[in-house]
């Protein structure tokens with residue numbers, strides 16, 4: 378699991394750490410880790426003579442970059458510092474000078490020939506996008522052939538939310554200290570960070586055990602996924618009911634069932650008017666034309682994909698098993714009805730649907746996705762999966778981290794892919810997963826399947842569904 382803490386928490390942990398260590402120790406640890414990462418990035422034998430530019434802002438982020446620059450200068454790199462802001466970190470600057478580094482007043486000249494740039498303009502103390510004086514320098518750094526390494530995080534992004542509201546410096550890699558920051562796990566800031574490496578500075582013992590945001594890794598998902606045993610039969614493995622599709626959108630039913638069949642439930646029961654299309658494609662499905670309450674026992678329901686104005690939502694919400702509500706099922710959803718349920722509910726809106734549920738504009742949701750997903754979960758007393766370039770999953774209970782999905786691809790923004798996701802997540806719910814685990818592991822597998830089905834190229838929802846078993850295998854092997 379990658380765990381991220383917001384600025385306030387990091388500051389409190391750093392204060393505790395600093396109180397028990399000699400002054401400057403955390404910064405020296407950070408600088409040592411940063412310099413080592415730069416050496417690894419430059420490659421064996423390439424540090425001596427490398428042309429390195431340190432962009433140093435006025436805070437401790439600049440201090441980290443300057444001390445790391447000093448370490449690299451001692452190993453023979455030519456290091457030039459560009460001082461941005463009203464002052465520079467005194468100790469870091471003195472160390473750089475002692476090691477033979479220089480301060481330049483022509484940033485554009487040194488950037489034009491640089492091999493590596495250290496972005497130490499702002500770290501967790503940065504507010505808003507880059508200030509005007511830093512903008513042309515940041516642009517020149519990005520426009521050069523140099524490899525750009527962000528110190529702690531890319532300067533200009535919002536650390537706590539992942540939002541990018543102004544100018545920010547896009548890095549090729551980020552070396553972050555002590556813990557990930559939410560912005561390193563959530564788009565669009567995540568995209569500015571490049572490959573992220575975490576340097577241990579001894580902060581762990583001082584951080585709360587529950588992070589603000591977390592991102593699953595293969596091993597976390599592998600632990601969650603259901604594994605059939607010798608005593609499993611199709612009913613013990615769970616039956617998932619899918620209420621989806623309409624005369625107008627029969628395909629949504631097929632795609633939701635396609636996802637559900639790959640999610641580990643023992644059987645899929647389809648309820649709705651698209652039974653013929655579903656059976657034609659997946660003869661293993663049990664079909665029923667409704668209502669859901671008369672269709673036989675299931676361990677979880679999925680309701681909504683392609684449903685149009687069709688019936689079934691109220692019937693399913695009245696059941697005593699977990700329910701996942703998606704797409705048309707989310708329209709006019711009553712928070713009081715959801716809150717009154719005895720079994721868990723999972724909602725899977727995209728930004729537009731989330732906006733309608735919250736009564737705000739889509740832009741407002743897009744601009745504050747972390748806030749929106751938490752607010753929806755609290756208001757509906759439900760687990761909420763907010764789809765987007767970084768899909769987020771929030772739980773209704775307080776004190777639980779929001780999960781940011783690390784496997785997405787922009788190609789997943791394609792018709793029908795959400796139907797596959799809701800079928801898959803519902804199937805995992807029926808197999809007995811905790812709602813947040815079902816939602817987040819479904820998003821993980823779904824993203825991985827999309828990347829695997831069609832690396833770097835358009836992918837169809839059917840391809841995603843068909844590649845889910847391969848993604849599952851990747852995760853558990």
Ligand SMILES: NC(=O)C1=CN([C@@H]2O[C@H](COP(=O)(O)OP(=O)(O)OC[C@H]3O[C@@H](n4cnc5c(N)ncnc54)[C@H](O)[C@@H]3O)[C@@H](O)[C@H]2O)[C@@H](O)CC1
Pocket residue numbers: 391392395403404405407434435436437438439441462498499500501502503504505506507508511528529533554578
């Ligand atoms: N506190 C600690 O124990 C440690 C802190 N470390 C480093 O310290 C950083 C935090 O340092 P600071 O609190 O000094 O804050 P920063 O260095 O992140 O930034 C603060 C400075 O940047 C300026 N600034 C703010 N917004 C700006 C913008 N949009 N454009 C340009 N300049 C802007 C401010 O005027 C202020 O002087 C961390 O990110 C990390 O890199 C590390 O050394 C590890 C240990």
Ligand SMILES: [K+]
Pocket residue numbers: 438496497498499500527528529530531532
């Ligand atoms: K930075």
